[in-house]
Amino acid sequence: MNVYEKPAAEPRLTSLSHGGGCGCKIAPGVLTEILQRQGGLPVPPQLLVGIETADDAAVYRLNDQQALIATTDFFMPIVDDPYDFGRIAATNAISDVYAMGGTPILALAIVGMPVNVLSTATIGRILEGGQSVCQAAGIPIAGGHTIDSVEPIYGLVALGLVHPDRVRRNADARPGDRLVLGKPLGVGVLSAAFKKEQLDAAGYARMIATTTRLNTPGPALAALPGVHALTDVTGFGLAGHALEMARGAGCQVALDWSRVPVLPGVRDWIAQGCVTGASGRNWQGYGAEVASDLPPAEQALLSDPQTSGGLLVACAPEAVAEVLALFRAQGFDAAADIGEVQPWAAGPRLTVRA
Numbered sequence: 001m002n003v004y005e006k007p008a009a010e011p012r013l014t015s016l017s018h019g020g021g022c023g024c025k026i027a028p029g030v031l032t033e034i035l036q037r038q039g040g041l042p043v044p045p046q047l048l049v050g051i052e053t054a055d056d057a058a059v060y061r062l063n064d065q066q067a068l069i070a071t072t073d074f075f076m077p078i079v080d081d082p083y084d085f086g087r088i089a090a091t092n093a094i095s096d097v098y099a100m101g102g103t104p105i106l107a108l109a110i111v112g113m114p115v116n117v118l119s120t121a122t123i124g125r126i127l128e129g130g131q132s133v134c135q136a137a138g139i140p141i142a143g144g145h146t147i148d149s150v151e152p153i154y155g156l157v158a159l160g161l162v163h164p165d166r167v168r169r170n171a172d173a174r175p176g177d178r179l180v181l182g183k184p185l186g187v188g189v190l191s192a193a194f195k196k197e198q199l200d201a202a203g204y205a206r207m208i209a210t211t212t213r214l215n216t217p218g219p220a221l222a223a224l225p226g227v228h229a230l231t232d233v234t235g236f237g238l239a240g241h242a243l244e245m246a247r248g249a250g251c252q253v254a255l256d257w258s259r260v261p262v263l264p265g266v267r268d269w270i271a272q273g274c275v276t277g278a279s280g281r282n283w284q285g286y287g288a289e290v291a292s293d294l295p296p297a298e299q300a301l302l303s304d305p306q307t308s309g310g311l312l313v314a315c316a317p318e319a320v321a322e323v324l325a326l327f328r329a330q331g332f333d334a335a336a337d338i339g340e341v342q343p344w345a346a347g348p349r350l351t352v353r354a
Contacts, residue, residue: 009119010117010118010119010122011117012080013077013079013080013081013082013085013118013122013152014077014078014079014080014194014195016076016077016114016117016118016151016152017076017077017151017152018076018151046060046061046062047059047060047061048060048061048067048164048167049100049167049169053169053170053171053244053247053248054170054244054248055100055169055170055171055231055248056071056095056096056099056100056170056230056231056232057069057070057071057096057097057099057100057102057158057160058070058071059100059102059162059167061164064164065163065164066161066162066163066164067102067161067162067163067164067167068159068160068161069096069097069100069102069158069159069160069161069162070157070158070159071093071096071097071157071158071159072093072110072155072156072157072158073089073092073093073096073155073156073158074089074093074110074153074154074155074156075089075092075153075154075155075307076151076152076153077152078191078194078211078307079191079194079204079207079208082122082123082125082126082129083125083126083128083129083132084129084208084212085126085129085152085154086125086126086127086128086129086130086131086132086133086154087129087130087132087133087208087211087212088129088208088211088212088307088308089129089130089154089155089156090107090129090130090131090132090133090134090155090156091133091211091212091213091214091308092155092211092234092307092308093107093155093156093157093158094107094133094134094137094139094156094158094214094215095214095215095232095234095308095309095311096158096232097158097159097160097218098160098214098215098216098217098218098219098232098311099168099170099215099218099230099231099232099311100160100162100167100168100169100218100222100230101162101166101167101168101218101219101221101222101223101230102160102161102162102167102218102219102222103160103161103162103219104137104138104139104158104159104160105139105159105160105161106139106140106141106142106159107134107139107140107141107142107156107157107158107159108141108142108143108144108145108156108157109127109130109141109143109144109145109146109154109155109156110144110145110153110154110155110156110157111123111126111127111144111145111146111147111153111154112146112147112148112149112151112152112153112154113126113146113147113148113149113152113153114148114149114150114151114152115148116148118152126152126154127154130154130156133212133214134156136214137214137216141156144156144157162219162222166219166222166223167222168221168222168227168228168229168230169229169230169248170229170230170231170241170244170245170248171229171245171247171248171249172228172229172248172249172314173228173229173245173246173248173249173251173253173314173341174228174249174251174314174316174341175251175341175342175343176316176317176340176341176342177228177229177314177315177316177317177340177341178314178315178316178317178319178320178337178339178340178341179242179253179255179312179313179314179337179338179339179340179341180312180313180315180320180323180324180327180335180336180337180338181233181238181260181261181310181311181312181313181335181336181338182215182217182310182311182312182313182327182332182334182335183210183213183233183261183306183309183310183311183332183334183335184210184261184262184263184310184334185233185237185238185260185261185262185263185266185301185304185306185309186262186263186266186301186304187207187210187211187263187304187305187306187307187308187309188237188275188276188278188279188304188305188306188307189266189269189270189274189275189276189300189301189304190203190204190206190207190263190265190266190269190274191207191276191307192269192274192275192276193269193272193274194207196274198269198272198274199269202265203265203269206263206264206265207263210263210308211307211308212308213308213331213332215232215310215311216330217311217326217327217330217332218230218311220326221311221313221323221326224315224319224322224323224326225319226315226316226318226319226322226323227313227314227315227319227323228314228315228316229245229249229313229314230311230312230313230314231244231245231311231312232309232310232311232312233306233309233310233311233312234305234306234307234308234309235278235282235305235306235307236282236285236286236303236305237279237282237302237303237304237305237306238255238260238302238303238304238306238312239282239283239286239290239302239303239350239352240282240285240286240303241312242255242312242339242350243286243289243290243349243350245312245314245341246341246344246349246350247349249314249341250344251341251342251343251344252341252342252343252344252347252348252349252350252351253339253340253341253342253349253350253351254339254340254341254342254350254351254352254353255338255339255350255351255352255353256338256339256353257294257298257302257352257353257354258354259336259337259338259339260336260338261334261335261336261338262301266301267297267301270297270300270301271297275300275304276304276305278305279300279303279304279305280300280303282303282305283299283300283303287303289348289349289350290302290348290349290350290351290352291347291348291350291351291352292350292351292352292354293354294352294354298354302352310332310335314341320337323335324336324337339353
């Protein structure tokens with residue numbers, strides 16, 4: 001069912017886009033091929049994090065006490081309610097600052113809208129949704145850019161600050177680390193059910209609640225000595241972002257699948273065929289690097305694209321209790337210890353233990 005009642009003269013937002021949320025991402029295999037052709041640009045010593053490990057944001061040292069985090073994220077609608085779309089897109093963009101261990105300081109809006117199809121009132125509600133999230137994060141939207149486009153697009157450039165010693169890259173996991181996931185999986189499945197007009201009000205509420213929850217534990221996690229690496233789980237799914245962590249660190253990641261949190265009802269929707277096309281494209285891009293005997297339904301969840309997903313933390317075993325307590329103190333009750341980082345010599349980078 002659709003919770004948002006659209007104006008009679010306007011189409012559903014999701015009907016205007018070929019994909020929604022982080023499911024819009026270019027497939028990982030295609031992206032790798034594109035990026036292999038890039039290079040040759042100067043890399044100043046102040047650039048602490050660039051494109052080399054597919055991290056969540058760029059980080060540039062300003063001085064001994066401050067480094068600037070810079071990131072951008074935008075996509076087409078994952079829901080029909082314009083206010084909710086704006087909230088989800090803004091939360092997702094700001095997450096990359098938190099995933100580097102930083103504190104956001106300001107944002108710029110990225111807006112592309114089919115102005116001959118959508119009313120100014122609808123477009124305004126999308127922007128208001130984004131503004132509400134920035135207000136919750138304590139930052140202004142200080143500018144941006146708008147274009148007339150065929151599909152609705154909204155997102156942010158997000159900037160933040162972090163102490164250079166507290167930058168937490170995705171590539172700094174160590175053998176022996178435990179992995180903690182901050183949010184449950186299943187957003188892509190729920191979005192597929194929504195697009196088919198099958199999602200009930202309870203499922204929609206769960207989807208909105210998780211996709212609009214800011215990953216605010218990031219800076220506090222980065223301040224813990226036992227936390228070595230951070231990333232957030234978004235369009236490439238848990239498997240894809242765990243693989244990025246493993247590749248960057250030169251390690252292997254092992255997941256205990258039974259410990260991975262999943263949103264209520266998600267497996268029922270998978271059984272009804274509610275799986276995104278992005279899940280299959282993800283698996284096609286990196287499945288050869290995964291050792292798993294999961295059945296197809298669980299494999300689809302492993303590669304399910306997460307719009308505004310949770311933080312994935314690599315930490316020393318003795319820090320797990322403190323990491324989980326920090327998550328739960330900020331309302332992330334589903335946070336769980338889901339696996340470990342292991343040495344790697346050859347073979348699959350990711351092992352999933354049923």
